[in-house]
Amino acid sequence: MALLEVTNLFAGYGKVEVISGISFNLESGKSIGIVGPNGVGKSTLLQAIAGSISTKTGTVTFDGKKITGKKPEDIVRLGLCLVPEGRQIFSGLSVKENLALGLTGRQNKKGAKEIVSKMHDLFPVLSTHENHQAGMLSGGQQQQLAIARALISEPKVLLLDEPSLGLSPTVITDVFDRLKEIINLGTSVVIVEQRANLVTTFAEQTIVIRDGKVQATLTPADAANSDSLQRSYFGAGK
Amino acid sequence: MIQSVLDAISLGGLYSLAALGLGLVFGVMRLVNFAHAELITIAAYTLVLTTQYPLLVSISFALIVTAFIALLMEFTIYRRLRGVNPAIMLIASFGLSTVLQRLYELMFGALPKSAVVAPFLRGDFKFFGVSITISSVITIVLTITILLLMGYIVEKTSLGLQLRAASADFKTARLLGVRSNRLIGAAFALSGVLATFVALILVIQNPQVSPYYGLNITILSLVGIVIGGIASLRGAAMGGFIVGVVLSALNTLLGNGRVYAYSWLFILVLIILLVRPGGLLSKGSELERV
Numbered sequence: 001m002a003l004l005e006v007t008n009l010f011a012g013y014g015k016v017e018v019i020s021g022i023s024f025n026l027e028s029g030k031s032i033g034i035v036g037p038n039g040v041g042k043s044t045l046l047q048a049i050a051g052s053i054s055t056k057t058g059t060v061t062f063d064g065k066k067i068t069g070k071k072p073e074d075i076v077r078l079g080l081c082l083v084p085e086g087r088q089i090f091s092g093l094s095v096k097e098n099l100a101l102g103l104t105g106r107q108n109k110k111g112a113k114e115i116v117s118k119m120h121d122l123f124p125v126l127s128t129h130e131n132h133q134a135g136m137l138s139g140g141q142q143q144q145l146a147i148a149r150a151l152i153s154e155p156k157v158l159l160l161d162e163p164s165l166g167l168s169p170t171v172i173t174d175v176f177d178r179l180k181e182i183i184n185l186g187t188s189v190v191i192v193e194q195r196a197n198l199v200t201t202f203a204e205q206t207i208v209i210r211d212g213k214v215q216a217t218l219t220p221a222d223a224a225n226s227d228s229l230q231r232s233y234f235g236a237g238k
Numbered sequence: 239m240i241q242s243v244l245d246a247i248s249l250g251g252l253y254s255l256a257a258l259g260l261g262l263v264f265g266v267m268r269l270v271n272f273a274h275a276e277l278i279t280i281a282a283y284t285l286v287l288t289t290q291y292p293l294l295v296s297i298s299f300a301l302i303v304t305a306f307i308a309l310l311m312e313f314t315i316y317r318r319l320r321g322v323n324p325a326i327m328l329i330a331s332f333g334l335s336t337v338l339q340r341l342y343e344l345m346f347g348a349l350p351k352s353a354v355v356a357p358f359l360r361g362d363f364k365f366f367g368v369s370i371t372i373s374s375v376i377t378i379v380l381t382i383t384i385l386l387l388m389g390y391i392v393e394k395t396s397l398g399l400q401l402r403a404a405s406a407d408f409k410t411a412r413l414l415g416v417r418s419n420r421l422i423g424a425a426f427a428l429s430g431v432l433a434t435f436v437a438l439i440l441v442i443q444n445p446q447v448s449p450y451y452g453l454n455i456t457i458l459s460l461v462g463i464v465i466g467g468i469a470s471l472r473g474a475a476m477g478g479f480i481v482g483v484v485l486s487a488l489n490t491l492l493g494n495g496r497v498y499a500y501s502w503l504f505i506l507v508l509i510i511l512l513v514r515p516g517g518l519l520s521k522g523s524e525l526e527r528v
Binding site for chain 2: 072
């Protein structure tokens with residue numbers, strides 16, 4: 001059984017339907033990318049899985065349990081954590097306090113010090129700036145903080161919404177190197193990105209969303225074929 | 239002069255406590271809870287109606303009753319309105335405020351209920367030949383103690399951290415595991431506790447409790463929250479303090495013209511809002527690099 005199963009999921013805002021019948025499975029310790037042009041429902045999909053917006057129909061099963069309709073604070077305790085678009089760190093709080101908030105979603109309250117120290121090892125910049133206001137960190141540092149804060153809950157699945165947004169190419173490489181380490185440590189990752197090439201290379205499987213539906217499924221081999229990538233991304237004939 | 243300064247500080251502290259109670263709820267729900275006035279009122283009624291008991295027992299009664307009403311408000315009305323337009327929540331809080339005022343009128347009558355609360359705190363004492371009222375000193379000590387305690391809760395505890403995070407971005411806080419019902423419930427209960435201490439200080443000074451008893455201080459505390467910075471607890475406390483101090487100073491300085499104190503206060507508020515529309519703490523407290 002897959003760790004995360006999304007089946008025929010419909011979600012949106014009010015009467016506006018943004019995603020229409022999306023299905024995919026994520027195995028334990030694997031990564032899946034989600035790409036597509038602006039406004040096709042990538043972020044909505046992640047938010048629907050994380051419980052941040054309500055779904056209309058369809059199911060999300062996580063670790064054998066149906067989580068559709070559950071509150072986000074309960075879903076994170078089950079082991080599924082979303083790093084939202086734009087990082088959404090608490091800029092008025094210190095780096096240390098941001099990390100401490102990550103402890104809220106831990107099922108196991110023991111080992112808090114160890115996991116914080118592990119995050120400092122994984123993201124050394126956070127220990128340097130521990131007492132600084134998070135809003136004063138650079139974009140890349142903030143992204144690392146957002147990922148570390150989510151990892152502190154020791155999720156089995158990490159949902160990442162556009163982690164490269166607003167970052168320079170060097171910083172993006174750094175962030176994705178860290179993500180590889182995280183996957184190697186056993187956390188499964190669902191990553192939403194605008195940069196199709198980057199994520200197709202990174203993830204074991206990438207789904208392309210257009211008009212709220214899955215249009216194609218790509219593998220890292222497809223990253224080299226820019227025509228195929230463009231066709232999947234923009235649709236036939238473009 | 240010394241008494242005037244003490245009065246200004248004690249009034250500032252009192253408004254600061256009231257503003258903090260309002261700010262706690264606003265932070266987590268984006269709700270300007272006008273019915274906070276009725277929390278102060280019910281606490282004041284409980285205090286004046288239980289004077290036959292020792293003061294600590296009376297305060298305990300008031301704390302329990304007020305926190306219970308605060309939680310009941312949240313559970314029966316505001317929980318059902320979560321996520322709706324803030325304007326609808328505001329109207330709902332007006333409605334709840336009016337309903338509770340009528341309910342108090344039915345329960346306790348339209349005429350004020352009166353009883354001397356903590357008679358040992360009335361009167362004055364001499365300090366270097368200057369006469370100082372005991373109540374103003376007690377108010378300052380009590381206010382400082384409660385503000386320090388609240389400061390500790392907000393700055394040093396996990397609950398406080400969650401309150402600060404939720405005030406900044408509740409959606410993200412929930413994604414990290416902050417339990418919305420529990421946190422909002424805690425904010426309402428704390429606002430009830432603060433309302434009780436505000437009522438305690440008020441009834442020591444003025445034990446004539448009517449159904450509208452908490453209204454005036456609540457409205458002026460809301461003004462304090464706006465000038466301090468509506469999104470920050472520190473701003474709320476500071477704004478409340480400023481309003482109290484300025485009002486007290488105006489009452490002293492204007493002499494016979496004190497009937498215009500509110501007019502001058504609101505002129506000052508308008509000037510502050512024109513210069514710093516987000517409130518006095520809107521800049522500088524939360525620096526952003528990107």
